[in-house]
Amino acid sequence: MRRTFATMVGALLACTATQILATNEADTETEIRWTTFGVPHIKAANERGLGYGIGYAYARDNLCLLEEEIVTARGERSRFFGPDGKSSARIANVPSDFFFRWLNDDAAVEGFWVAQPVAIQQLLEGYAAGFNRYLNDTPEAEQPAACAGSDWLRPIASADLIRLARRLIVEGGLGNFVEALIAAAPPGQEQIASTNLHLDFAQAARRRAQFGEQTGSNAVAIGSDLSDNGKGILLGNPHFPWSGAARFYQMHLTIPGKLDVMGAALPGMPVINIGFNQHFAWSHTVDTSSHFTLQRLQLDPQDSSRYLVDGQSRPLEKRIVNIEVRNEDGMLANLEHTLYLSEYGPLLNWPGLLGWDDKTAYALQDANLDNTRAIQQWVAMNEATSLAEFKASIERLQGIPWVNTLAADDRGRTLYMNTAVMPNVTLEQTADCLDKAMAKEGLPVLDGSRSACRWTVDKEAAQPGIMPVSQQPVLERRDFVQNSNSSAWMTNPAAPLTGFSPLISQAKELNPRTRFGLTQLARLAKGKITPQQLEHMVTANQVYMANVLMANLLTLCQADQAPQDVCTSFHRWNRQANLGDNARALLYFQRFMTHFQEIPAAWRVPFNPADPIGTPRGILLSKPHVKEQVLQALHIARDEVNELGIAEHAAWGEVQKSSRGDEQIPIPGGGSNLGVYNAIESQPEGDSYLEVIGGSSHIQLVRFTDAGPQARGILSFSQSADPTSSHNRDQTLRFSRQQWHTLPFTEEQINASLSAPVLLLSE
Numbered sequence: 001m002r003r004t005f006a007t008m009v010g011a012l013l014a015c016t017a018t019q020i021l022a023t024n025e026a027d028t029e030t031e032i033r034w035t036t037f038g039v040p041h042i043k044a045a046n047e048r049g050l051g052y053g054i055g056y057a058y059a060r061d062n063l064c065l066l067e068e069e070i071v072t073a074r075g076e077r078s079r080f081f082g083p084d085g086k087s088s089a090r091i092a093n094v095p096s097d098f099f100f101r102w103l104n105d106d107a108a109v110e111g112f113w114v115a116q117p118v119a120i121q122q123l124l125e126g127y128a129a130g131f132n133r134y135l136n137d138t139p140e141a142e143q144p145a146a147c148a149g150s151d152w153l154r155p156i157a158s159a160d161l162i163r164l165a166r167r168l169i170v171e172g173g174l175g176n177f178v179e180a181l182i183a184a185a186p187p188g189q190e191q192i193a194s195t196n197l198h199l200d201f202a203q204a205a206r207r208r209a210q211f212g213e214q215t216g217s218n219a220v221a222i223g224s225d226l227s228d229n230g231k232g233i234l235l236g237n238p239h240f241p242w243s244g245a246a247r248f249y250q251m252h253l254t255i256p257g258k259l260d261v262m263g264a265a266l267p268g269m270p271v272i273n274i275g276f277n278q279h280f281a282w283s284h285t286v287d288t289s290s291h292f293t294l295q296r297l298q299l300d301p302q303d304s305s306r307y308l309v310d311g312q313s314r315p316l317e318k319r320i321v322n323i324e325v326r327n328e329d330g331m332l333a334n335l336e337h338t339l340y341l342s343e344y345g346p347l348l349n350w351p352g353l354l355g356w357d358d359k360t361a362y363a364l365q366d367a368n369l370d371n372t373r374a375i376q377q378w379v380a381m382n383e384a385t386s387l388a389e390f391k392a393s394i395e396r397l398q399g400i401p402w403v404n405t406l407a408a409d410d411r412g413r414t415l416y417m418n419t420a421v422m423p424n425v426t427l428e429q430t431a432d433c434l435d436k437a438m439a440k441e442g443l444p445v446l447d448g449s450r451s452a453c454r455w456t457v458d459k460e461a462a463q464p465g466i467m468p469v470s471q472q473p474v475l476e477r478r479d480f481v482q483n484s485n486s487s488a489w490m491t492n493p494a495a496p497l498t499g500f501s502p503l504i505s506q507a508k509e510l511n512p513r514t515r516f517g518l519t520q521l522a523r524l525a526k527g528k529i530t531p532q533q534l535e536h537m538v539t540a541n542q543v544y545m546a547n548v549l550m551a552n553l554l555t556l557c558q559a560d561q562a563p564q565d566v567c568t569s570f571h572r573w574n575r576q577a578n579l580g581d582n583a584r585a586l587l588y589f590q591r592f593m594t595h596f597q598e599i600p601a602a603w604r605v606p607f608n609p610a611d612p613i614g615t616p617r618g619i620l621l622s623k624p625h626v627k628e629q630v631l632q633a634l635h636i637a638r639d640e641v642n643e644l645g646i647a648e649h650a651a652w653g654e655v656q657k658s659s660r661g662d663e664q665i666p667i668p669g670g671g672s673n674l675g676v677y678n679a680i681e682s683q684p685e686g687d688s689y690l691e692v693i694g695g696s697s698h699i700q701l702v703r704f705t706d707a708g709p710q711a712r713g714i715l716s717f718s719q720s721a722d723p724t725s726s727h728n729r730d731q732t733l734r735f736s737r738q739q740w741h742t743l744p745f746t747e748e749q750i751n752a753s754l755s756a757p758v759l760l761l762s763e
Contacts, residue, residue, distance in 0.1 A: 028052040028126060028763040035744050035753035038719045038727030041252040041262075047119045049762075050255055051126025051270045052133070056761060058249060058267075059134035061720040061727060064147035066131070066267050069245045071152050073163035075101035079324040079332060080152040083198065088244025089175070090207060092198030095182040097323040098337045102181075102346075103170065104163040112162045115372035120379060124158040127270045129763060131156055144722040164268035167245065169374050172402030172420075173292035173366035176208040180348040184340050186305050187358055197337075201351060216485045217285035218513060218677055219404075220521070220534060223478040224412025228528040231704040232408030235534040236274055236283025239672065239679045240697040242658070242717040248274075248698040250715050252745065253382065261382045262745050264698035264715065271378040274698060276709050276745075279410050280387045281702035284403035285483045289422050290503040291402050292366040293455070294354065295344040295448030296435070304358050307342060310451050317341040344448060345369065354443075363448060365455070367421045367466050373399030387413055394419055395469045398462035404483050410704035416481035418473040418488040418497075418505060421466050424456045425503050434502075444503055473497040473505050480521060480529075484513035484677075490612055493518065509607045509616070512675030516544035518613050531703045531712070537677050538699065539738045541668050544675025546575035546589055549596075552604070552619040553634075561631050563638045565648075577670030577678070579653030579736070583646055587655075590671050591637035597673075599629045645688040653736075656682050658692045658717070660729040665736050667692050667716075696735075700743065711743035 030044040030053030038061065042053035058066065069088065071077055077085065077093040087096045113121065132155040140149045147153045167175070174181070179199045217238040224230045240246045245267055252262040253272060263275015274283050300306035300313045307314055319339040324332045340347040344365040348354050354362040377399025384390035387409040394405060394417055405417040425434070425446070433453035435445040447453045455465035473488035475481055481491050488497040488505035498507060510518075520537050521529075550570065557567035566588045573585035596602060596619075604618030620626045646655055653666030669680030678696050685691035700713040716735040719727040734741065744753045 032759040034756040039250045043254040048122040048126035051123040052130035055127035055130030059131045065721045070160045082326045099178045101321045123270045169368045169401045179204040180350040183349040184347040218484045219283040219406040220482045221408035221414035223414040225479040228530045234281040234408040234702045236700045241694040276702045282407035287404045288487045290444045294445045295363045297361045298449035416475040416491045424467040486510045486514040516675045541577040581652045583650040583652045583655040587641045595633035661723045712740045
């Protein structure tokens with residue numbers, strides 16, 4: 001009935017390009033205007049109406065995506081898809097389900113809900129209602145093929161959005177240890193063989209190692225001392241997955257007199273996570289801080305299911321979790337699993353890394369497990385009317401889970417904050433309690449047998465046991481701040497950030513993208529910096545590490561033992577990752593770098609904290625054993641690339657692609673570890689090509705002027721995950737050509753860019 005009414009009213013009002021869908025409840029009234037590339041501009045009088053519009057617009061573009069991610073967050077993948085599949089995070093269905101049934105149990109979801117202010121509860125309720133409205137109004141024949149008529153295509157609830165939020169919040173901690181948590185059991189009490197649990201620790205190790213790369217980013221904020229007009233400029237270039245639970249979605253949200261913000265949000269989030277408003281723009285980069293610790297437990301020698309703290313024996317809690325599994329005959333079977341919990345958190349068992357034996361076990365304590373403030377945090381950031389108010393909201397709420405925040409404003413101020421939720425482990429505690437050897441492996445292990453090693457409670461912090469902002473790195477400048485997933489240390493070389501807990505930030509080797517960015521900024525700072533110059537940092541697709549090493553490699557190519565096909569490619573290569581560049585040269589270098597980094601003491605000039613941007617550099621070819629290993633690395637790289645079957649003179653655009661139905665779109669950019677600012681991650685797929693799986697996502701370049709913000713950008717993978725949508729590939733085609741476009745923010749810009757009838761919507 002609603003669809004019939006909507007069609008009739010739409011026809012009557014075609015002259016004004018406005019469509020109205022059933023009007024009943026004023027608190028869900030919302031207006032949606034779609035502009036070029038399918039970006040919704042959503043306006044409502046209150047939070048419930050705003051959420052209603054967000055949910056409806058998101059369902060129109062990503063119905064199946066959100067429904068499947070909710071299935072994951074509810075721990076129901078095995079019920080609907082059977083035990084053999086994997087989630088978008090590449091975790092097998094059975095362990096994924098056990099994990100999320102525990103993480104998102106009813107008590108945790110309810111606790112998160114009651115911690116929300118009424119306005120945010122209304123925002124979430126509105127989102128769910130708007131999503132369900134679209135689902136209800138869309139007959140099966142018009143639903144995307146990926147989920148049309150499926151039994152898992154169901155109305156959602158605000159609780160499902162909370163489950164998605166909790167999943168996102170722990171990605172920097174527990175999310176990287178799912179298999180280890182499920183594998184935990186006392187010695188001799190293994191419950192189910194790991195083969196039945198589908199525990200893939202090799203995949204888990206790759207996921208943990210790649211977390212920073214797959215969800216990395218670049219951000220640069222330019223202030224009044226360097227910008228061409230004395231006002232702020234922000235480049236936000238987050239590197240996120242091109243599918244699944246972290247796939248950005250562009251939108252513009254307005255509550256007149258309260259909120260007017262544009263940018264991008266993650267699935268199920270009723271807020272702008274990265275964006276801009278009239279007065280400031282911000283972005284995020286994944287930080288290097290630890291958002292969890294591992295407690296090494298001393299087990300009770302009388303009973304290995306108990307542990308000791310200050311000599312006192314304490315029992316482990318057993319938590320039984322049940323899931324449903326669809327068998328091959330379609331019937332459902334119940335599967336039960338026991339998890340083990342300590343006062344710190346769940347126990348783990350990662351074979352060869354974090355084992356559970358008769359004497360020792362490991363528990364993971366995630367600082368974000370009790371973080372109920374994340375949605376509140378982004379709402380407060382969205383509603384802020386100045387950079388000072390924006391900063392104060394972060395200091396007050398401390399709700400950001402695992403990212404840095406960088407911002408610039410219309411008064412030429414810039415801001416960097418490494419103030420995400422993290423354990424309050426003091427410098428004294430790190431000296432006394434931290435296992436230094438494990439810390440070098442990226443595992444912050446504390447002595448769980450002593451209460452003196454517990455996280456320190458500081459009354460200034462927003463949550464017991466987390467670090468207060470006063471002890472975290474914050475920098476405000478008038479020239480620039482930047483971050484590309486290195487530590488806070490070299491945010492601006494003129495003002496090094498030092499003296500912090502090693503769990504927060506350390507003065508250690510910068511990653512290649514950070515070195516590239518700082519090198520470019522030093523060059524640009526000799527004059528005034530323009531938005532076009534920042535854009536060129538991304539679109540030039542320079543391979544920074546090739547410039548650092550190529551002179552030595554070409555010298556090595558004169559040796560008889562050098563692989564001449566590789567050397568010929570290197571000679572012809574311009575050291576960029578554009579569509580027309582030589583694919584084999586880029587891949588040879590990419591594979592070579594993977595092996596070169598494993599050669600000990602191979603740098604001619606090792607890392608020097610006194611010259612962090614310029615070191616390490618060169619290859620120590622004067623040492624015969626280094627020369628031999630480097631030659632071997634070149635040969636291995638050649639063999640690995642040859643196995644891909646790529647034509648000798650193939651261009652990069654013929655090799656690295658993003659599939660959209662029957663179309664394969666060439667994608668520029670290259671590996672983060674090569675120092676390519678436009679970081680793109682791709683993997684072999686099909687015959688002689690690489691499929692893009694992540695990298696540059698929602699790019700925004702915001703310049704402030706006397707007339708307000710001027711924003712350009714692009715969403716690399718486009719708005720919709722539905723292959724049949726007209727907005728499944730439109731921005732991807734422009735990203736292929738590196739054609740960023742204006743992000744319509746003002747009324748004049750929006751009205752000039754309308755691409756569909758205006759929708760007036762209410763329940």
